[in-house]
Amino acid sequence: MTEHSLTKEIIEVLRKAPSVALFSHVSPDGDCLGSMLALGLALETMGKKVAFFNPDRVPEALTFLPGSDRIQQLLPNPLPEVLVFTDCTDLKRVTLTPGNLGDSIVVNIDHHISNQRFGKFNWVDDKASACAEVCLTLIKQLGVLMDKDIATNLYTGIVTDSGCFQYSNTTANTHRLTAELIETGLDLTMIHHHLFDQKPLAQxxxxxxxxxxxxxxxxxxxxxxxxxxxxxxxxxxxxxxxxxxxxxxxxxxxxxxxxxxxxxxxxxxxxxxxxxxxxxxxxxxxxxxxxxxxxxxxxxxxxxxxxxxxxxxxxxxxxxxxxxxx
Amino acid sequence: MTEHSLTKEIIEVLRKAPSVALFSHVSPDGDCLGSMLALGLALETMGKKVAFFNPDRVPEALTFLPGSDRIQQLLPNPLPEVLVFTDCTDLKRVTLTPGNLGDSIVVNIDHHISNQRFGKFNWVDDKASACAEVCLTLIKQLGVLMDKDIATNLYTGIVTDSGCFQYSNTTANTHRLTAELIETGLDLTMIHHHLFDQKPLAQxxxxxxxxxxxxxxxxxxxxxxxxxxxxxxxxxxxxxxxxxxxxxxxxxxxxxxxxxxxxxxxxxxxxxxxxxxxxxxxxxxxxxxxxxxxxxxxxxxxxxxxxxxxxxxxxxxxxxxxxxxx
Structure with a gap:
């Protein structure tokens, strides 16, 4: 499947689905939660019913992420027709097995080179500094108008997984996408305070x-x-x-x-x-x-x-x- | 003077000048040196004779900046017709007085709101995270093809003065300009190593x-x-x-x-x-x-x-x- 037709198919699957469940990995970080929440909030603006799943509780430092209070530690029952995984190399990272997923269509969105392509559709861009970069591209192609809540989630994904733009996975595209996010009116001071100024005393x-x-x-x-x-x-x-x-x-x-x-x-x-x-x-x-x-x-x-x-x-x-x- | 005509005049002055001296402030940092060196190297590609001045020695951590070995602590003699100051709020920051400048045309490029407008031409953009942002805009308007050496200097200016894109002076434009710099093939790993991994043991x-x-x-x-x-x-x-x-x-x-x-x-x-x-x-x-x-x-x-x-x-x-x- 070419990259172009893959994107087209994923967009079609998501457009058609009346409800979608989104999944992120254990020991959640800024990128898996930010990616999942951003994509879910974007799908909601398209009128879909959305559920968020993570096996663990949201770390306190990330509870500022818009939508994070809606993340469940129980699988949605019944499972919707379409399941989207963000930033997960394999199902084990979500403490799931194929048996848990029934007949649902699995869309797998990631940036890890080691991704196990466990979905029916697998959009894995290992050149992206963060899964949030891939999600931003997808959200734009879905035609969703970027708002501050979606942007806050995506920015958090990028800034945490790129090590504040210092890791070698940072590219020109990382900065261009970040510029688009900032233009939605992001409160960078608030975000940076939550991410970088909340060190536990024990640490x-x-x-x-x-x-x-x-x-x-x-x-x-x-x-x-x-x-x-x-x-x-x-x-x-x-x-x-x-x-x-x-x-x-x-x-x-x-x-x-x-x-x-x-x-x-x-x-x-x-x-x-x-x-x-x-x-x-x-x-x-x-x-x-x-x-x-x-x-x-x-x-x-x-x-x-x-x-x-x-x-x-x-x-x-x-x-x-x-x-x-x- | 409108912003547009100011830029036009500065470009005309720089185009005409056969030789230019560039100045940066005491206790030099990544932005004043990066801005000065980038602009000087750009002017050199236009065929101009260029001299660099700083009252202090280049800090060891910044000696990787291309051109930094050419910075002099003595005023060029005779002074060229055009003098460019980067990142300097006033002449005192360069340990100079108006008497030191003779009849030369002074171009003052900065981003500090407190800039004293001591030049004949003063391009002060207090919305810029770094003076290097202003210099990049100027270099593009001079029609100079950005190379890796110029970009290394400008990137260093931006990344140091914006606190790795964490300070509140960071804008969408900061990231867009950074993307352009990275596209010249910057060695980000090398730059970050010099800037962030050289802490003195005493510190x-x-x-x-x-x-x-x-x-x-x-x-x-x-x-x-x-x-x-x-x-x-x-x-x-x-x-x-x-x-x-x-x-x-x-x-x-x-x-x-x-x-x-x-x-x-x-x-x-x-x-x-x-x-x-x-x-x-x-x-x-x-x-x-x-x-x-x-x-x-x-x-x-x-x-x-x-x-x-x-x-x-x-x-x-x-x-x-x-x-x-x-």
Whole structure:
């Protein structure tokens, strides 16, 4: 199917459907919720009955998204004829199986290269920084007039999944689409406040604990931080609060590789590795039975924190020396 | 002079000039340097002799800007017929007086509302997020083909002055212009690495010291951090390394007002105040002989750090109670 005829078919399916249910993935983020809500609100302006589904509760920081109070954790019963999935690589990400979907027509809209094409119609654009980019294109083609509520959802999808336009998935098109959204009269101050100024205190305390352990090795090319179970307990933090902390080490001048080692149980350490320009942290993670990408990888080690730290520093120091020699 | 005829005149002046000197302000940032270099490189492609001036040295993090190695700290002698100032509110910001400029024609390109219109031609667009936005418009009107070097300079100006498209000065036009720049083939990963991943270790250590003092008051609405002279000494940090630290306190969930108190001398405390949505920190700063804006203000207090903290907390707690009552 050509891209053009695919779009045409999806539009026809959606135009015809009197009611549509929309689905987004577990551990919901700004892009899956923003995409789902934007598309649902757009379909509503076309006179359709719309239901929203997510297996989890909406994170507090995203409850400002227009329509988020209508998201259900129960499947609509009966299921409407058309089901739309946004930002979901496969049905497992929505805690569903094909058996849950009956005879409904499945439309799968995503931007992950790993998408499993589980729908009857699969619009997967891996060049898009966010699923919201794909949804915006679809909404325009549906002929829906963009309003502020729809735009707030789409903008949130783009700004969160593109890392505030800093990730390498950001393109000229990302910025052009964003310009269109801003022109609907978006309240950027409000949106940014909700997205970026709502850090849980526990997360800031965890950063404090991590920074207190910061050490540099290999002439400042390697930065290492650690977190003990006690740090999590004292700060009242949960595992997800440590996400992104390693970047505080990675962004130090002169640092090429950064590591955060977290004690998640007795003799159980999770390692998070990042690099900046050339060092392959995927290779290091692989040495410890983990994996990922060249610039971001992780592993789990069944040793003490002290031992994990020693082993990881040795492995990375060796890699840095070998790498530099080339 | 209408905007259109002003642009036309500036273009005519620049087209005619065989050589042009460009100027940017003290304590140079990404926008003043990026604007100056972009415009200068564009004029060079038109066959002009170009000289760049800045009173200070280029900060290391900005030495990746194409052309930055050509910036001089001495005035060109003789001065060319046309002088272009970018991002400079007045001549003092360039450590110059009118006497330094001889009979040269001064073109003043800026986006600050407070610009002193010191040129013969003054193109001041206070709706632009960055001076680089104005320069991009000018370069397009000069008919110069945008290349990657020019675009790298302009993008840096926009991304730094708009706070990665997060500040309220960001408009639809900011994103549209950015899209045009990215289409020249910008290396966004390289630019972002230079701009955002080069934090001096001293700055990170200062953050650590500040976080270790973090305390919440007024039911979590007020966050306070302090830095002693000893903290600066131990971390090897200078005053400018503390810039922006207060935002780590401001962005905590539930916090409306945030304070960083820095000991800058014996019995001499600098207070930095920020607020999120409604609290007027300007009023608080004014109580201590300082000032600023509603959401960002500062003051200097001639007391001990302990005393300053006590006084500031009391003043803000009172303001929070009064504000809430309304």
């Amino acid at each position: 800031v305390k965890l950063l404090q604990a991590a920074l207190n352990t910061l050490e540099l090795y290999a002439d400042g090319q390697l930065a290492v931080m650690t977190l003990t179970l006690e740090d999590f307990r004292q700060s009242g933090a949960v595992q997800e609060h440590s996400e992104g902390l390693v970047n505080h080490a990675r962004s130090i001048q002169g640092v090429e590789a950064a590591v955060l080692l977290k004690e998640v149980g007795p003799q159980e350490i999770k390692g998070g590795f990042r690099s900046n320009l050339w060092f392959d942290v995927n290779k290091v993670a692989a040495q410890f039975g983990g994996g990922g990408h060249k610039r971001a990888a992780g592993c789990t080690m069944k040793v003490s924190l002290t031992e994990a730290k020693k082993q990881v520093i040795r492995a990375i120091e060796e890699g840095l020396i070998v790498g530099r020699a080339h | 990170v250590k200062l953050l650590q010291a500040a976080l270790n003092t973090l305390e919440l008051y007024a039911d979590g609405q007020l966050a306070v951090m302090t830095l002693t002279l000893e903290d600066f000494r131990q971390s090897g940090a200078v005053q400018e390394h503390s810039e922006g630290l207060v935002n780590h306190a401001r962005s905590i969930q539930g916090v409306e007002a945030a304070v960083l108190l820095k000991e800058v001398g014996p019995q001499e405390i600098k207070g930095g105040f920020r607020s999120n949505l409604w609290f007027d920190v300007n009023k608080v700063a004014a109580q201590f002989g300082g000032g600023g804006h509603k959401r960002a203000a500062g003051c200097t207090m001639k007391v001990s750090l302990t005393e300053a903290k006590k006084q500031v907390i009391r003043a803000i707690e009172e303001g929070l109670i009064v504000g809430r009552a309304h």
